[in-house]
Amino acid sequence: MKPVQIGCYSAFWGDSPFAIKQFLDPDTPGPDYVVADYLAELTMGLLARSARSKSREAHQERTNTGFISEFLDLALAPHLNVIIQKGVKIVTNAGGLDPVGLKNAIIAHVEKRGLGGKLNIASVSGDNLLSNISDLKDQGQFSGFDPLSGDIREDMFTHESNLLSLNAYLGAEPITVALQQGADIVITGRCVDSALVTGPLAFEFGWNFDTSQQSLDRLASASLAGHIVECGSQATGGNYTDWKQSAFSPNGGWSNMGYPILTYNEDNTFEITKPDKTGGVVDCQGVCEQMLYEVLDPHNYVLPDVVLDLTQVQLQQIGVDRVSARGAKGKPPTPWLKCTAVEQNGHRTLVDFVVCGEEAESKAKWLSEAIIRRTNAIATSQSKDPMAIAPNDFETIIIGAEHSLGVITANKSERKEIVLRVAARHKNRSVLDILAKEVAPFLTNSCPGIFLLTSGRPKVGPNFTASSIMVKRGAVTPLVHLGTRTGHTMVPLSDEHCQPIQAAKSHTVSHGPSGSLDLGLPGTKLIDIAYGRSGDKGDTANIAIIARKPEFYPDILEQVTPELIYSRFRHFIALGGKVTRFEVPGVHAVNFVLTKSLGGGGLSSLRLDRYAIAGATGNLGAKVTEGFLQPSFRDRFSDVILLARSRSPNAEKLVQHGASLRLYAENNLGEALTGVDVLINTVGPTGHHFKEALLRSIVGSDVKLYFPSEFGVDHYVHDFSHDEWDAKKAHFQLASELIPNVRTCRVYAGLFLEDSIGPWFGFDTKRGRYEAVGDPDQKTSYTSMYDVGRALAILASQPVDTIPPEVHLSGDSKSMTEISELMEANGAGSIHVTSVPLESYKAGVLARPSATPERYLRFLMGEGKIQHSIDGIGNQNGIVQVTGGLSIWMSISQFASETKGRPWGEAEWELVD
Template sequence: MVPTSDKTVRIGCYSAFWGDSVSAAEQLVTLEGKNLDYLVADYLAEVTMGLLARHRTAKGKGGKPSRAGPGGYVGDFINFVWKRLLDDIVANGTKVITNAGGLDPLALKEAIETIAEENGVKNLVVAAVTGDDLHDRAEDMNSKGQLLPFNYITGNKNEVDVYPGASKKNLSLNAYLGAVPIAEALDAGATIIVTGRVVDSALVLGPLLHEFKWNVNKDWDQLASASLAGHIIECGCHTTGGNFTDWELSANSEHGGWANMGFPIVECKANGDFIVTKPAETGGLVTVGTVAEQFVYEVLDPGSYILPDVILDMRNVKITQVGKDRVLVTGAKGRAPTPYLKCSGIYVEGFKLTADLWIGGIDARKKALALGDAVIKRARRNIERLGMEDYSAVRVEALGAEFTYGPNATALDAREVCCRITAVHKDKSALLLLGVELAPSATGNAPGITGGGAGRPHPSPNMTHYSILVDKQHVPARLTIGRGAQETTKVVPFTGPSSAKNEFPPQLPAAPLPSATEAQGEKVTVPLIRLAYARSGDKGDTANVGVIARDPKFYPWINQALTAQAVKQYMGHVVQGEVAKYELPGIYALNFVLTRALGGGGLSSLNLDRQGKAYGQMLLSFKVQVPKGLLASL
């Protein structure tokens, strides 16, 4: 039986990624004070792990200092949070949980403890969760057949990620650990917990496991709800009006709008229900629309959101406005997790260079494409003379003329564009020979060239992301807690039941289309943005686009028009793989998963939009036919 309690646990999230606002933690600590039970922060994206690994490698070769800590942790946590807010955090009694440990949580733990001692703070208990880093074990695990393929769309066996092997320059491989080690650290008295690569939602599920004492082997709905709460706030302002389709409502909101964006807080109950809100007198807004957009962000199959501790079924979740900047989320369902953990890996393959030239005047788009073609041809002649191989990949984009929209572009006559040229080669010198051919274009090519971005470009390592699976039994977490003679380390294995294989629920039946009577009357064609919100995100080389009806009456018409085939056709200029469609009738939404849609993914893609962040906005221009009478309320 699930424990009952009137207790409310309040958790605020101040960071969505490494580079989020340096004033966010101060906002929550100052404005919420003792009312905030936990302060959590997510710093680690797929891209971030590659950047940390690159910093770690560079330092090993005598590279310059960077914002990364000496062992590969996120130094911003020390500089902008711990050093500035230590006294307030301790005085408020707020516990802090963050994955800022990156590639070396133990080094960050030591830095936190040292600074606390230097400031006279005693008896602070800091814990570190490790065990996720598989980099040094990868080849041995691969030889034993322990590294398994990963599939973004169930049953799509033609498109899977696999371990690249020893022939690649592997930088990192990290498993997404779960929430149990965090809960055990809190049970043992820790007040500051740092982790490496844990699943984002574990930062919220961990403290709720500790607070409500849920059974990790059977309280699946509660674990699912808590994980959903973590998903809702892990991207910070994404759920308080940031990146919102109706952006003007957020930009012009009271208390400073975008200049004073409020960061999210969840108020959680023992039954799993939670309210999303933000500090009073901060900008932004918390509405059904803002929360729903984050709800569908970076989701694959919403009926099987697979996490280490639970499989979350989001399809019948309800999102309800219950007050100003207060939204209630209910109805998440859960079931036993799979035996596997997802792992995120990064390897380096050659180098990449990106160059920009601005061009103005009539036919700017045509001039930009011709210019890019000429620069690449000149560079190819240069490397051919030196006996070097051709570039392994090149791309020319005319930015400012809706180049990313492909055949759906409507601004072909733009008079100011950026010619962006990107190329990949295994040899830096071949890319430098491309870079030197930019400046001559100003006198030898198109009229109206006004400058070259930040000057002559320089090559950087071409990092590539991949995902794989590993059985949980091969990746036990390790919990290190305390300091000096009191420091202890224990193994925290995954326990409890797990499904023998990935069990995916059947698709829900399609929402009924309007009856013949309802469908009578004049039809009009409108852009999707009049009927829906949208949010898009990335998972490796796969993108997702979530579409949420503004009103339930629009949902059948959106569902009818937006088939997987229609989306594939509309987005065909970026989608090289498949499109899968999923329904979320609880919030009258659809989710589309687009494989091979990002040119290789956020680290290696040559595209301007490497992470599909504008794909949702792109799809909102899709034309939908609806009865004219349905638009009367708009």
């Protein structure tokens, strides 16, 4: 049998409707079929909303209840005569939510032009489950969906009444049935994109949709071919890593991009090319990039008709702009079909300013804050109900300041021309209407050097969210309607011989250490040895990395790890997100899947997570905050918020380094915690009253994780009473009672390195005398306050349910004798180490209680109760070393070098009481 040729002219609704002309030249041979993909999550939401609004209109000339009329008006109608003349068959999912309606509209148009009887038009429906949702739920037909494991991860139905659409992804068999009935044009609703190609191929070659290995391999190869061409010019040089080859290609490059033509052979091999005299490039690189686009697990690319294993696919360049493919393998389909539910959750808007001149980035940040504050003030004044835009419902993006890259690679020099984008959402449209009206006044009552990027007020539109779920195959029955015939043909979906997928071998990591790629060659970048393609599925990102030469593949496997990818993209990955790597040896590639990485998906969330630090301008708080703001940690969070009473110089300094400031009074602490996911309490020992007020404000807030003000000595290991430590115990007990559903983690770091090598703990550098309580060879743990901040940043970015209730850290553990030797080696001069008896010292301290803890800590040092080493009470350094990248801690040796052996060298303190 001769090969079958199929051309694809549309990758999405918005692709060029004029590209179809490439395949319909009346004077040259063309493909047997032309297919077009129009649907995406956003498209289904827009169609559903449009259909609802149109159904409320009493007068409407065309009863469009949810299809893409542009297909008929711009693609089909202008070329109808050529389509009939050449006998080209058309298959498209432009039917959207109403494929029968589009079929009828096409029939009416054909008859109006006097072409009735020359074309048979069929529709495929049955994917729309919205009207049956209650019955299907009651029957237990739905299950949760996870892009990797099928676990229940995404919300199934948050507010069922808000659902705009619920559609199952159909396969190729109904399209094949429509063609068997004589259809020349097949209009579908929601189906997997590759089915637009697999259906015609199954019809032309007479395939069955059974689960024999021969059938599965046929369907797998056809599905792979469909997957490659369904995104149009992405297979012919679009989104191409080496973009110059495509941009400057012959015949006009990008201005005249060729769209793909598939030539499918009876032996299940196929070729990809493009029309003559068009721009773009068809080579193994571009085809491979597209092959791995959005497949998630390449061992198990789940489709309704088959589970495709493309790990052993081989590509070969067989001519100019011609690539062949072979090697796809099929597995039985699963008992489930994927569905996408789209709902409208309020409204959204955005505005873009161009900000120019000195301090452009700083001006943009204050401008954004002022816009939201003004909007909230006006909205609140007009309503008794809470109307403010919550902190997690707006986002500030500074385009040109490498916002999307994270601060790992950001250039620290201040830009002098940037674009400020302020995006917001709200359940009440009137609040966003206020924002839209109040944007223009800032042109005259804010900073100089700004103007709106577009004319007119910002538009307020719907805020769509999409959730994926699974429905049992038997609950969905595709229907084929041909022409104007009454009745329809049912295409039942059997689950006989279906199988659940077997998870592929992969490397999964939730949080990886930071690092840079070192390929062993000076100046070598990843792009020098690999090319790639990224895509998205809801809230999941897919990144394929493909070796340019087979000999580079081992280096990529060794060095481009899940940990590295997590480190590079962690500013996008939300709590609970993970990175999974799959190997694709057939094309020397790895495929990474990043879950919870797109802010809820392209239709949904504006932000990632927000962290607030109370007491951030104090001694400990400032250093902890600086740890959060270091480049390798700051980009984990969408916002690091300082809770402060005033704009102090310390606060302003931290704001300049990437924090934001939220002022509070004790009577509005609850408001200050709005939108905060993680609260770190670094308030000092004299602030117990405020700590309790802060704790009570967590009740009813958005806080999910709380770090109480500990960070020093574990006060549960001693056998005596002390006011400060008793207050901390009482605080934790109150937290257990008030916020039992909020994860609380107590972190103990031993003594703070920067503040502890001083005379108050026996280190009298000025007099050249160190005095131990008990054995001077007893080790004590010291941790830098900056390392405490970094450790907290790592802990705070873990999945909440994995964070332990308490963590002991140890930056370094040394005895007083060892510390004296290090200090002498770094310039302290001669140090005489002495000791006093432990028991008598302890008894003397306990006999005369003191409000300050230094003397108590000295005998705890002697008892070994501040030794967080493996030989002491142990530590959990591994939690932040392995998962977070804090592998190098500030050592006492480094501290000795930095202080020239004389920390607190002029301080005086009475050593023995």
